[in-house]
Structure formats: structure tokens, C-alpha cells
Amino acid sequence: MSHPAIELDDTVHQRVRLGILAVVMEARRVDFRFLRDTLDLTDGNLSRHLQVLEQAGFVQIAKGFEGKRPRTWVSATRLGRRAFDAEIYALKDIVGRFERGRTRSDTVG
Amino acid sequence: MWFPLVLFGALVMGSGAVCSNGPPSTGGRLSIVAIGLASTDANTLYWLIASPIAYLAVYGFYQWRERHRGVGEEIRPYLAVGLTLALLSAGLFLLLLTPISSPVVTAVGLGVAVIAWMLHRPLVAVLIGALAILALVNAFVPILFYGHELEANTTPVICVAIALLVLAWLERSLFLGAVALTVGVVAGLSGLYIVDNLFDSLPHCGADLAGIGGFMVACGAAAASVEWARKPR
Numbered sequence: 001m002s003h004p005a006i007e008l009d010d011t012v013h014q015r016v017r018l019g020i021l022a023v024v025m026e027a028r029r030v031d032f033r034f035l036r037d038t039l040d041l042t043d044g045n046l047s048r049h050l051q052v053l054e055q056a057g058f059v060q061i062a063k064g065f066e067g068k069r070p071r072t073w074v075s076a077t078r079l080g081r082r083a084f085d086a087e088i089y090a091l092k093d094i095v096g097r098f099e100r101g102r103t104r105s106d107t108v109g
Numbered sequence: 110m111w112f113p114l115v116l117f118g119a120l121v122m123g124s125g126a127v128c129s130n131g132p133p134s135t136g137g138r139l140s141i142v143a144i145g146l147a148s149t150d151a152n153t154l155y156w157l158i159a160s161p162i163a164y165l166a167v168y169g170f171y172q173w174r175e176r177h178r179g180v181g182e183e184i185r186p187y188l189a190v191g192l193t194l195a196l197l198s199a200g201l202f203l204l205l206l207t208p209i210s211s212p213v214v215t216a217v218g219l220g221v222a223v224i225a226w227m228l229h230r231p232l233v234a235v236l237i238g239a240l241a242i243l244a245l246v247n248a249f250v251p252i253l254f255y256g257h258e259l260e261a262n263t264t265p266v267i268c269v270a271i272a273l274l275v276l277a278w279l280e281r282s283l284f285l286g287a288v289a290l291t292v293g294v295v296a297g298l299s300g301l302y303i304v305d306n307l308f309d310s311l312p313h314c315g316a317d318l319a320g321i322g323g324f325m326v327a328c329g330a331a332a333a334s335v336e337w338a339r340k341p342r
Contacts, residue, residue, distance in 0.1 A: 028175075028183040029180075030179065031179030031180065033179055034178065072283065073181070
């Protein structure tokens with residue numbers, strides 16, 4: 001029987017990218033600055049990770065202007081939502097497996 | 110969540126001013142068409158006009174907040190369910206002049222419940238389904254037992270409550286869900302409350318709606334103050 005850790009996707013599992021997807025999944029779309037401030041990142045760092053997620057087809061990035069102010073909106077794609085859900089299920093499986101193992105060892109011990 | 114609560118609370122309070130109380134006059138004859146004609150009252154028109162304006166205002170508010178905060182919340186399912194229920198409920202009542210709106214509201218509500226079930230939200234599905242069935246009971250039990258509608262004014266409030274349950278689900282808000290459920294159940298039971306009607310005395314219909322609306326406004330104000338307190342300075 002394979003371990004649930006095999007199901008973890010490297011693109012999604014990286015800490016910053018997991019954070020980006022977690023924030024974006026809770027909303028219809030999120031502003032670049034909001035993401036940067038919420039996840040405590042620099043502009044360059046966030047841009048790099050967004051690029052990776054965009055290339056994987058997990059997020060969609062829309063750039064535009066509101067008045068004279070440039071605005072970048074990030075939203076999760078259907079593929080991104082599925083990948084995030086799969087990641088969460090895999091993590092839950094791992095935690096569940098660990099908890100069951102610990103209970104067994106506690107009982108035996 | 111506070112804006113729709115306050116806005117629709119105010120509308121429910123306002124509907125108390127135009128609600129009809131007691132059985133409609135059917136000229137001694139009891140037919141569904143006569144009941145429908147008699148019930149095509151100011152309350153139905155009120156909700157037919159007020160609902161689209163209110164949902165448009167909610168959409169505008171969320172758009173403004175999206176630009177202001179930098180986070181866009183998904184409220185389209187809420188607007189779709191709310192508008193569909195409101196327009197079908199009031200529009201069909203006016204067009205067909207029969208109390209057909211409640212079965213339609215129930216059918217749409219059950220449809221939404223099935224969708225929620227398919228999206229693995231069994232609790233939301235059960236609550237919406239229960240309110241949808243209450244809308245039907247609310248409209249038809251008085252007709253079955255007393256031969257006329259006792260009060261036809263709470264179905265629009267049940268529609269508002271069902272839509273707010275959808276918003277609670279979207280915003281993952283237990284508080285809003287509890288408020289919506291309370292409003293829906295109280296509105297449904299208040300439409301079945303027959304003691305005053307049997308004695309045909311107290312104009313309690315306006316008082317009921319003012320109470321429900323006041324409760325919604327108070328809960329909305331509480332939610333707004335909590336949101337304000339949590340806001341980073």
C-alpha cells in the first residue's frame with residue numbers, strides 16, 4: 001500500500017505557493033498587494049512564485065489599471081482548485097495515518 | 110455579511126407597513142383564483158420592486174469593498190439564488206394571480222439544496238431544503254385547514270432567509286447561517302400563527318415583520334461592529 005505523501009504535488013506543496021493558493025481559494029480573486037502583505041513576502045518573491053503557479057495552470061493573473069493605479073488580480077483556475085483540494089486530502093491522509101499510528105503505539109506502550 | 114443583513118432587515122421592517130392582515134376578502138366564495146386576486150397586494154409589489162434594487166445594492170457594495178480591500182468575495186451564487194427566488198415568488202404571484210409562487214419557491218429551494226448536497230455540503234443542503242418546505246407549508250396549511258390564506262406575507266422573508274443561508278455557506282459564517290435559519294423558521298412559523306387571525310383582532314402581521322427585520326438589523330450591526338473592531342489600523 002502506497003503512502004499518501006506520494007500524492008503531494010511539489011508545485012503546490014512549497015510553503016509560499018501553498019499559502020498563495022490557500023488565500024486565493026478563499027476568494028473570487030485577490031489583489032497582488034493583499035497577497036504580498038498577507039503572506040509577508042517581497043514583490044519579487046511573490047512574482048516568482050506566481051509565475052510558477054501560472055505556468056502550471058493553477059492561477060490566472062489579470063493586469064489592469066484602476067484610474068492611474070496599476071492593479072494585478074490573481075484568481076485560482078479550476079485546475080488549481082483541484083490541485084489544492086488534492087493536496088489537502090493528501091495532508092489529511094498523512095495526519096490521519098500518523099494519529100492512528102500514535103494511538104496504536106500509545107495503547108501498546 | 111453585515112450589509113445584506115442590515116439592508117434586508119430594513120426591507121423586512123418596511124414590508125410590515127404594507128402587509129395585509131387576516132384573511133383576504135373573497136366575497137363569500139372560496140376559490141384559488143379569488144384567493145390569489147385578493148392576495149395580489151401591496152406586499153407582493155413591494156418585494157417585486159425592492160428585491161432587485163436590494164440585490165443590486167449588495168452587488169455594488171461587494172464591488173466597492175473588493176476594490177477597497179483587494180479581495181473579491183464570491184457572492185454570485187447568493188445573488189442568483191436570491192434574485193431567482195424573489196422574482197419567481199412575487200412575479201408569479203402577480204402574473205398568474207394564484208398562490209403558485211410558494212410551490213415554485215419550494216422547487217427552486219430544493220434544487221439549490223440538491224446542488225449543495227452534490228457539492229458535499231449536507232448541512233447546508235438540509236437547512237435550505239427544510240426552509241424551502243416550510244415555505245410551502247406556510248402558504249398551504251392555512252388554505253387546507255381554514256379555507257383561506259391567513260397571511261401571505263412571510264414567503265418573501267423565507268426567500269431572503271434561503272439566500273442568506275447560501276451567503277453564509279459562501280462566507281463560511283456560522284453566525285450568518287444561524288441568523289438566516291432563525292429568520293426563516295420564525296418567518297415560516299409566524300405565517301402559520303393563527304390565534305390572532307382566528308379572533309381577527311390584533312394587527313400582528315406588521316409587528317411580526319418589524320420584529321424579524323429588527324432582529325436582522327441588530328445582527329447586521331453586531332457583525333459590522335465586530336468587523337470594524339478586527340480591522341487592522
